[in-house]
Amino acid sequence: MTSSLTPEQRDRAEKKGFDRLFASLPGLLATCAVCCFLWGSAFPSIKIGYRLFGIPGDDVSSQMLFAGVRFIIAGAMVIIGMSAARKKPLIPRKRDVRSILLLALFQTVLQYVFFYRGLSQASGVTSSIVTASSNFIAILLSCLLFRTERLTARKILGCAAGFGGVALINIADMGAGETLGFTLGGEGMILLAAVAGAMSTCLIGVLGKHHDPVMLSGWQFLAGGTVLAIAAAAAGGRLGPAEPLPALALIVYMSFISAMAYSLWSRLLAVNPVSRVTVFGFMNPMFGFLLSMVLLDEGSMVNPGVAALALALVCMGIIIVNIPVRRTHADSVPNR
Numbered sequence: 001m002t003s004s005l006t007p008e009q010r011d012r013a014e015k016k017g018f019d020r021l022f023a024s025l026p027g028l029l030a031t032c033a034v035c036c037f038l039w040g041s042a043f044p045s046i047k048i049g050y051r052l053f054g055i056p057g058d059d060v061s062s063q064m065l066f067a068g069v070r071f072i073i074a075g076a077m078v079i080i081g082m083s084a085a086r087k088k089p090l091i092p093r094k095r096d097v098r099s100i101l102l103l104a105l106f107q108t109v110l111q112y113v114f115f116y117r118g119l120s121q122a123s124g125v126t127s128s129i130v131t132a133s134s135n136f137i138a139i140l141l142s143c144l145l146f147r148t149e150r151l152t153a154r155k156i157l158g159c160a161a162g163f164g165g166v167a168l169i170n171i172a173d174m175g176a177g178e179t180l181g182f183t184l185g186g187e188g189m190i191l192l193a194a195v196a197g198a199m200s201t202c203l204i205g206v207l208g209k210h211h212d213p214v215m216l217s218g219w220q221f222l223a224g225g226t227v228l229a230i231a232a233a234a235a236g237g238r239l240g241p242a243e244p245l246p247a248l249a250l251i252v253y254m255s256f257i258s259a260m261a262y263s264l265w266s267r268l269l270a271v272n273p274v275s276r277v278t279v280f281g282f283m284n285p286m287f288g289f290l291l292s293m294v295l296l297d298e299g300s301m302v303n304p305g306v307a308a309l310a311l312a313l314v315c316m317g318i319i320i321v322n323i324p325v326r327r328t329h330a331d332s333v334p335n336r
């Protein structure tokens with residue numbers, strides 16, 4: 001009977017139940033859809049936030065301070081929320097600290113330092129396309145560097161389809177005079193940000209099997225956000241909201257996006273192969289595009305047929321990677 005179980009046994013039983021849910025195809029689909037919608041809403045929210053906080057487009061230090069404060073609040077949300085839910089403080093143990101700092105380095109610090117540095121010199125179109133490559137890079141790193149799964153033609157084809165959909169919608173949305181290009185200081189920095197994000201994806205997939213992924217999520221946000229905020233403030237970053245209440249509400253919502261989506265994504269990565277989860281990441285820019293159309297009246301020049309084709313490609317990529325196939329012994333053994 002469950003009443004005879006100790007609190008620790010009940011926690012383990014509850015964790016196993018959630019793990020089974022996240023590992024099932026319906027649970028995976030539903031959770032990924034929630035995460036991608038939340039992350040997609042961050043695209044227009046960031047632009048609205050810059051307006052509410054009075055941050056110019058070329059003020060990189062203030063943009064990084066904005067991100068740092070957002071992640072500090074996100075980390076606090078996870079830590080306080082899960083402490084209340086579990087009725088005990090969500091405090092890392094000594095053996096968790098190294099993993100927290102490693103994740104914070106790649107997921108929050110390096111990814112956003114490179115991203116904001118590159119965004120100031122790269123075009124919006126190429127930035128979106130290069131950023132989407134993070135999903136493909138994560139699968140390659142998982143298969144070739146971490147060797148936690150095998151690289152198959154099906155995974156490559158699925159990622160190529162998803163990446164093609166993202167590229168199509170962004171190219172179709174190019175403004176007059178905007179061109180595709182690549183510079184080391186612009187798109188090169190965005191590519192490094194994509195690699196850092198892919199590394200964090202693989203790391204949470206590995207570390208989440210030995211540490212509480214939600215605990216890692218909350219504390220890495222707090223640590224990484226603090227580093228970003230201190231560095232940005234030292235570089236002259238400032239936040240001066242012209243409309244305090246709307247600005248506060250927006251940054252709280254954006255913190256919730258990070259706290260909820262990344263915590264759920266971490267649990268998914270802890271119980272699923274990286275390729276099965278990250279291919280859904282191609283939905284992020286699709287949601288971002290659609291929500292930007294609604295909230296910012298952007299993307300009106302894109303042909304609906306092109307948008308439908310792009311969405312179809314992304315969905316096809318997700319289906320190709322996740323479609324059930326007969327597993328052989330060779331498929332279940334990682335590359336050595």
